[in-house]
Structure formats: C-alpha cells, structure tokens
Amino acid sequence: MKPLPRHLVLTSLFIVLTITLNSCGAGGDDERTSAPTVNIIRPQDTLNLSDKVPVEILFSDNSGLVSAEITIGNADQGNLVYHFSRRGLSGLNDNLSFEAIIPPAIDAEGKNYIIIKCYDEDGNETFIEGTFYLQENDDIQPVIHMIQPQGILTPDPQTSMSVFYDVTDETGLDSLRVSLISSVSGNLGNEIASKALKFNGEQNAVGNFFFIGNSNYQTGSKYKVKAQLFDQFGNLSEILLPNEYTISN
Numbered sequence: 508m509k510p511l512p513r514h515l516v517l518t519s520l521f522i523v524l525t526i527t528l529n530s531c532g533a534g535g536d537d538e539r540t541s542a543p544t545v546n547i548i549r550p551q552d553t554l555n556l557s558d559k560v561p562v563e564i565l566f567s568d569n570s571g572l573v574s575a576e577i578t579i580g581n582a583d584q585g586n587l588v589y590h591f592s593r594r595g596l597s598g599l600n601d602n603l604s605f606e607a608i609i610p611p612a613i614d615a616e617g618k619n620y621i622i623i624k625c626y627d628e629d630g631n632e633t634f635i636e637g638t639f640y641l642q643e644n645d646d647i648q649p650v651i652h653m654i655q656p657q658g659i660l661t662p663d664p665q666t667s668m669s670v671f672y673d674v675t676d677e678t679g680l681d682s683l684r685v686s687l688i689s690s691v692s693g694n695l696g697n698e699i700a701s702k703a704l705k706f707n708g709e710q711n712a713v714g715n716f717f718f719i720g721n722s723n724y725q726t727g728s729k730y731k732v733k734a735q736l737f738d739q740f741g742n743l744s745e746i747l748l749p750n751e752y753t754i755s756n
C-alpha cells in the first residue's frame with residue numbers, strides 16, 4: 508500500500524486530537540466535579556468591636572450554585588459560635604451581604620473566624636476559613652517615645668547612619684516611616700531618603716533603620732528627620748526632629 512502523503516497524516520492527527528479535546532470539555536467529568544469558588548470580602552483584618560459583623564461573600568461556579576453555610580465564632584472563647592446560617596444561592600455568580608448579630612451576652616473581642624461551606628448543583632463542596640479581629644474602638648494616637656539619629660550620613664556607600672526608634676500603641680501598631688528631608692535655610696525641601704516598616708499589631712517596637720551612603724547625597728547639605736507612625740485603626744502620630752543634620756564627606 509502506498510503511504511499517505513505527509514499533509515494528510517498530519518490533518519488526520521489534528522482531527523483526532525480535536526475530537527479528544529472536545530470530549531473533555533462540555534459535559535465532561537471536570538465539569539461535574541469542579542467545586543465553587545468562594546471569596547470573603549468582609550470581614551477582614553481588624554474591625555471596631557460592635558454588636559454586629561459586616562459580611563460580604565462572593566460565590567461562583569461553573570455549573571450552578573445551590574447554597575452556602577456561614578459560621579462565625581470567637582477563637583479566644585474556645586471557638587464559641589455566635590452566628591450560623593444557611594442561605595440559598597443561584598446562578599453561576601452570586602453574593603451575600605448582611606450583618607451578623609453578636610448576641611449581647613457574648614464577648615467577641617479578640618481573634619474571630621468565619622467558615623463558609625458552599626455547594627453546587629453537582630453536590631461539590633467548597634470549604635474556606637478566614638480570620639479577623641475585633642477590638643475596642645481605638646481613637647488614641649500611637650506614641651513615638653524616641654526617634655534618634657545615630658552616626659553620620661555621607662555619599663560613601665561603605666558608610667551608613669541609623670535612626671533608632673521606640674514606639675508604642677495601646678491596641679496595635681501598623682507602620683512606621685522615617686524620612687530624611689532636605690533643609691535649605693530652615694525651609695524643608697525634597698525628601699532625600701526614607702525607610703518604612705510594617706508591624707503586625709504589636710503594642711511596642713524598638714529597633715533601627717539604616718540609611719546607607721549614596722553618591723546622590725550632597726556633602727555639606729542639611730536635612731531633618733521626620734517620623735510617621737500609624738496604629739491599626741489609622742490614627743497617626745508625626746514628628747519632625749528640630750535638629751538639622753549635615754551630610755558629611
């Protein structure tokens with residue numbers, strides 16, 4: 508038998524591949540077994556303690572959403588559940604938005620969790636869990652106890668100066684930013700360098716920022732040191748040290 512021309516062999520191979528790929532698509536096993544996607548928009552991070560928790564959840568599924576179960580509890584009280592509800596869902600995309608009531612008898616301050624189970628019309632289940640914190644309302648500014656430059660800033664990258672910090676907040680620190688700002692005849696100019704640090708809600712922090720020498724720094728020019736400290740509720744404390752420092756050679 509005469510062998511088939513090469514282009515016919517390739518065409519037949521392509522048709523076989525196409526049929527195989529299509530059979531994995533619509534109506535295939537993947538379609539039936541893929542579970543819904545769940546996204547917790549709220550609650551997240553740290554919230555003011557009140558008598559309710561705002562909940563917002565997005566759902567999607569490839570074939571059809573059916574229902575969700577939402578459980579919310581406090582981890583610090585031995586995983587004490589204070590909200591449970593079953594809710595109907597429909598379509599390929601759906602969402603829930605409501606406020607979960609915290610009963611007055613329950614102290615929900617501290618670490619809390621939200622657990623969501625979501626079912627699609629093929630009986631697939633998605634389970635996800637999120638963590639959030641409830642804290643007494645904090646309208647008190649964080650405290651900068653000390654910002655202290657040490658050493659001398661120069662253009663030489665072999666040298667460095669440091670800025671020591673000692674900061675606290677009664678509920679939790681969020682971030683600290685220290686910047687060096689050029690000072691021309693007593694007037695503030697451009698920022699010449701800055702360093703920032705993100706905290707994890709600790710109540711106090713002590714340490715040093717290091718500023719490495721940089722050839723862009725101009726010997727003889729002067730700068731001031733500024734610090735901005737945020738707590739987790741967005742309260743800000745800011746200081747500008749009165750001293751003027753000089754970039755050395």
Ligand SMILES: [Ca+2]
Pocket residue numbers: 538539540541542543568569570571627628629631
């Ligand atoms: Ca599905």
Ligand SMILES: [Ca+2]
Pocket residue numbers: 645646647648649676677678679738742
């Ligand atoms: Ca505070």
